[in-house]
Amino acid sequence: MSDLLERLRGRGWRMTSQRRVVAEVLSGDHVHLTADEVHARAVERLPEISRATVYNTLGEMVSLGEIVELSTEGRAKRYDPNAHHPHQHLVCSGCGTIRDVHPTGDPLADLPAEQRFGFTVSDAEVTYRGLCPSCS
Amino acid sequence: MSDLLERLRGRGWRMTSQRRVVAEVLSGDHVHLTADEVHARAVERLPEISRATVYNTLGEMVSLGEIVELSTEGRAKRYDPNAHHPHQHLVCSGCGTIRDVHPTGDPLADLPAEQRFGFTVSDAEVTYRGLCPSCS
DNA sequence: TCTTGACTTGGACTTCGTCAATCGTAGGAT
DNA sequence: ATCCTACGATTGACGAAGTCCAAGTCAAGA
Numbered sequence: 001m002s003d004l005l006e007r008l009r010g011r012g013w014r015m016t017s018q019r020r021v022v023a024e025v026l027s028g029d030h031v032h033l034t035a036d037e038v039h040a041r042a043v044e045r046l047p048e049i050s051r052a053t054v055y056n057t058l059g060e061m062v063s064l065g066e067i068v069e070l071s072t073e074g075r076a077k078r079y080d081p082n083a084h085h086p087h088q089h090l091v092c093s094g095c096g097t098i099r100d101v102h103p104t105g106d107p108l109a110d111l112p113a114e115q116r117f118g119f120t121v122s123d124a125e126v127t128y129r130g131l132c133p134s135c136s
Numbered sequence: 137m138s139d140l141l142e143r144l145r146g147r148g149w150r151m152t153s154q155r156r157v158v159a160e161v162l163s164g165d166h167v168h169l170t171a172d173e174v175h176a177r178a179v180e181r182l183p184e185i186s187r188a189t190v191y192n193t194l195g196e197m198v199s200l201g202e203i204v205e206l207s208t209e210g211r212a213k214r215y216d217p218n219a220h221h222p223h224q225h226l227v228c229s230g231c232g233t234i235r236d237v238h239p240t241g242d243p244l245a246d247l248p249a250e251q252r253f254g255f256t257v258s259d260a261e262v263t264y265r266g267l268c269p270s271c272s
Numbered sequence: 273t274c275t276t277g278a279c280t281t282g283g284a285c286t287t288c289g290t291c292a293a294t295c296g297t298a299g300g301a302t
Numbered sequence: 303a304t305c306c307t308a309c310g311a312t313t314g315a316c317g318a319a320g321t322c323c324a325a326g327t328c329a330a331g332a
Contacts, residue, residue, distance in 0.1 A: 014298060014309065036288080050312050055289065057310095071207050075320085076288060090247075090255055099253050103246040107262055110239040111226075117235050119226055121266035126243055130257035150278060150329060171319080186281050191320065211289085212319060 094135030170212035230271030
């Protein structure tokens, strides 16, 4: 929230009411909203905000590395504001709920050189799947 | 290919020319086609096959566990016939090429109980990202 | 061969996301 | 405090990926 706004302002961002609202909606832990959900919540505070602006703002925040974009099984991409603490995701196969998790170990270390096919591997993303307490 | 067709027939599937063609298109290693690519290749062999049938057939094969659906960063889901040998994926951030890889270790073991939030975790999917030789 | 229910078709429809022309405004300059 | 202007917001059309449905077709068992 405000620290995110501070960081954005510090990067020379023009601060508009729309951007403020989007940043406010995307705050807290275990927040993984789709663009349309962000738009719906933003509209509650700023009725005239447009879908395109939400998409633009989310895209800009992603390029700045301030939020993380995840494409889960479902259709719409989700946005995770918890970008400065690397983490993985645990997804419920029933209802789609997502939790941030911090596994031990480094998956990158598990990929031997002869399995890299000459790639420069920079990142490993782990998605755990299962049923949450209410779906099981 | 034919072993896939045999398995499907063994499960009581009605064998139609459309399903045969889709199964044939999806054969081999390191095959990761989108639904539209599958359709395009199927049309070469069976010009009247419809998009809806390709989607239906792919969806059925996925529920039967005969192929794996992967939703990469880009938009269209891709289908991987290599479903009976568990593996992970290495994706080029430049051109989108996908390779099947077999990391050592078990990512499920890296998720401690207190990080499971009461979920019944059944599966872990790892996506490695990097640049392939021609993109780096 | 006949029958029947499962499969296929084609097209309309939905959802997610992008684009471009136009309008509005944040914030520096005066 | 007001003015300017470039950057951001809006609107609505567009596009891609995927789903749905009513009607027609056909694989395979009797």
